[in-house]
Amino acid sequence: MKQAQIQLSIDDLPSKWYNIIPDLPGGLPSPKEPGDGESRLQALGRRMIGECLKQEVSDARWIDIPEGVRELYIQAGRPRPLYRAYRLEQRLGLKKVRLYYKREDLSPTGSHKVNTALAQAYYAAKEGKTVLVTETGAGQWGTALAYAASLMGLSTVVFWVRAVYDWKLERRTLMEMYGAKVHASPSNQTSFGRKMLSGDANHPGSLGIAVSEGLEYVDGSADRVYCLGSVLNHVLIHQSIIGLEAIKQFEQVDDSPDLVVGCLGGGSNFGGIALPFIGEVLAGKRECEFLAAQSEAAPNLVKGEYRYDFGDTAGHTPLLMMYTLGHETVMHPIKSDGLRYHAAAPIISALRHSGHVRAVALPRDEVSVFTAAKMFLESEGWLIAGESAHAVRAAIDEAKAAEAKGEEKCILINISGHGFLDIAAYRDVLRLGS
Ligand SMILES: Cc1ncc(COP(=O)(O)O)c(C=O)c1O
Incomplete structure (x- = not known):
């Protein structure tokens, strides 16, 4: 019999994530300060999850997946x-x-986005944060984070690229069912969003703008923390x-x-x-x-x-x-x-x-x-x-x-x-x- 499906048992679930940074030929170029305004690295330290920032600069090839995250992975299938x-x-x-x-x-x-959403929600809860703030483009990341936050008893604020927010009503409703507050971005919640809207009241938005809004929004309260769904090293490690x-x-x-x-x-x-x-x-x-x-x-x-x-x-x-x-x-x-x-x-x-x-x-x-x-x-x-x-x-x-x-x-x-x-x-x- 031809078997199309290749399964692993739950016992085979990996217990460590892989970090490629120590194996990269020539290493990874370090982030830089732009040279004007406040230190962006310090600002990230204030806005993001401590454990994720540690992983961001880790040179360990293998990083333990906490038991609590493995339990969440199994729960998620x-x-x-x-x-x-x-x-x-x-x-x-x-x-x-x-x-x-x-x-x-x-x-x-x-989507795959739950793999990092669950890890980030787990670490955020451990660090005493109660509101997860993020951007989303397709809406998959916003939904994944809202779901992970809901399982951990946290709340979520999502800045969603307006061009997609407008037509994906079902996905918006799903995020809201998980308890998320969803804003079309650019929004009037932040000074950057208001600036964009003053240039174009129907601005379609972009992921870059939504990230800017989310980072600014986090500064409004110490309970809030920013979670990114792609690009950064710790996200790729979780994935x-x-x-x-x-x-x-x-x-x-x-x-x-x-x-x-x-x-x-x-x-x-x-x-x-x-x-x-x-x-x-x-x-x-x-x-x-x-x-x-x-x-x-x-x-x-x-x-x-x-x-x-x-x-x-x-x-x-x-x-x-x-x-x-x-x-x-x-x-x-x-x-x-x-x-x-x-x-x-x-x-x-x-x-x-x-x-x-x-x-x-x-x-x-x-x-x-x-x-x-x-x-x-x-x-x-x-x-x-x-x-x-x-x-x-x-x-x-x-x-x-x-x-x-x-x-x-x-x-x-x-x-x-x-x-x-x-x-x-x-x-x-x-x-x-x-
Ligand atoms: C289903 C799906 N695939 C792929 C992507 C692209 O993101 P990434 O390049 O971070 O995987 C997204 C982003 O929203 C997505 O929702």
Whole structure:
């Protein structure tokens, strides 16, 4: 019997996260102060979770996952299965290429974001914080944090990019059901939001602006703490649980990927699946390539410059060495809005610079991307998020190219989220229904 599903037992849940920083060739460039105004590093120290900041600069290769976080991971359904895409392979007529996908879409709120949300909520509660403040683009991160906060008895304030807030009513309601207070960003809650609104009362917002608003809002009370859903080192460390599980699952079926594909906005799901494999490549234990699938709306790794830049629009963060389009760049809204961020995580940027990561930017109209997701739905049965559809499109293109050349290849795709709250995007992009 062909078994599409590769499970791990709960006893196989990893007990440590992987931190790639000590293994990076040439190390990771340190954050810098911009040289004007207050120290951004000190401000982060005040605004963020202490344990996360410690992990941000840790040079330990392995970081213990606290028992309380492991309990939360199990509650949230970890370990998550790996699937062999037999039916998609058949649909594509593949004879030489094997496709696998990791199921981060099976999380309670629908994405990989819960992996760091649960850790951050756990640490925040231990540090006596009661209000978690954040930004969100697609809405997946805001929902994940609201869920994690709810489980830990905390509350959440979310600044949500207005262009998406306006059309994702169901996701907004879900966040509110978890107890979150959700503001469309730019908002009138902060001076930066008011400044943006005075320039354009219908400003569509951006992740960079939402981060600026959240950081400013945290300063209003000592109970509040800022939680970031991507880009920073500690977020990628928490997400490494994805790749660590996948490595064990491939061992079970005695196979190994030649190519790992993930979509990339800021870099957290791509880092989560890829970094444990890249660590083994750097240690000379395996050969594998890595491909980040982006949107032409925000092709930070494809067209960005590798230089120091702010993580937010107002310049509240320290300067980070990243592939960036510029922190003030206006990016065209897309349906897969989680991919619309101006820069890629410093860790992923360093690995792109050292030639370990490739990147591709897919068309902004998203037709080819949602078409691939529909093919995935028809053959595998699962409805995936628009962001994840970018990874599926890129993987299908790679699979077809390898097959045409007669190359044998094993491709692993990360399915970062489900698309149950993105049906309107499918309808609009593919012009479905009446
Ligand atoms: C389902 C999903 N995938 C991917 C992303 C992109 O973020 P990251 O690059 O941090 O994984 C998002 C962001 O909101 C998302 O919701």
